[in-house]
Ligand code: SAM
């Protein structure tokens with residue numbers, strides 16, 4: 001359905017867990033976030049009920065995220081069930097890749113066709129630092145396994161952070177010349193509270209494109225399903241390079257999404273603290289149509305745009321892992 005600003009909202013991002021097997025510095029505080037009790041997290045059955053009602057409200061595309069969606073028990077069977085809902089024409093998943101070596105085959109079998117893997121550095125020691133203890137070799141094996149398992153496309157999401165990885169953007173770009181990967185550089189967002197999400201760590205897309213053009217010709221390219229990313233290809237490369245600019249060029253005018261947190265709250269906008277409670281009606285036996293009405297209300301509550309650039313660097317205290325990235 002359309003929201004109050006004539007945008008067609010057809011995309012639901014579902015956080016299936018607030019738990020994670022990594023602790024990325026811009027996503028979680030060092031001590032970890034206070035985890036939600038298991039019974040507060042929506043069950044797989046409840047998630048299916050939400051999706052069936054979301055379909056009634058016009059949702060056609062689902063993305064599973066978190067926390068780390070692959071640590072959620074039953075994620076493959078959830079995907080399999082969503083794959084059987086005829087109105088859903090696209091299922092995607094965002095993962096840190098660590099569990100892909102053991103799960104890629106079952107995810108493919110469940111009907112998942114594409115995957116986004118978050119990877120911020122290609123240097124093992126830096127990977128350990130940014131994820132607070134992760135091993136790059138595990139994540140990289142995840143990327144290789146995803147390609148071998150036939151996921152198409154395999155997208156790599158790289159958050160660019162000044163002083164940490166802006167020098168590495170050439171290496172990421174060069175990956176696309178040898179491998180059929182869609183590398184997407186994402187602007188750091190002021191969500192959560194950490195030194196790294198300070199304004200000085202921010203690198204804009206405009207600056208990044210200039211850095212890359214020092215070494216490579218970038219030919220604009222249309223990539224289907226690349227959402228708000230601006231896409232390019234190095235001539236002759238197997239893969240593409242995209243830029244996602246939530247801050248410098250926010251894509252709110254084209255926003256088509258709604259979010260569901262692991263504890264069953266609908267978030268009309270990533271940045272706005274407004275949440276609409278779907279769990280209570282779910283647990284009080286609401287009918288599919290009643291749930292669809294709550295979802296329609298959330299869609300109609302979407303603000304025109306976020307104001308992260310003005311308010312965000314000081315304010316948003318929810319971490320990405322709690323909202324669902
Ligand atoms: N664990 C999965 C993963 O890392 O892909 C899914 C959840 S994670 C919260 C989703 C995405 O949000 C990741 O690509 C991560 O880099 C991104 N993210 C987290 N905090 C961010 C921030 N402050 N700014 C920009 N992106 C952020």
Ligand code: SF4
Pocket residue numbers: 020021022023024027028066067068096118320321
């Ligand atoms: Fe975990 Fe993903 Fe957040 Fe990193 S970005 S801590 S992998 S949820």
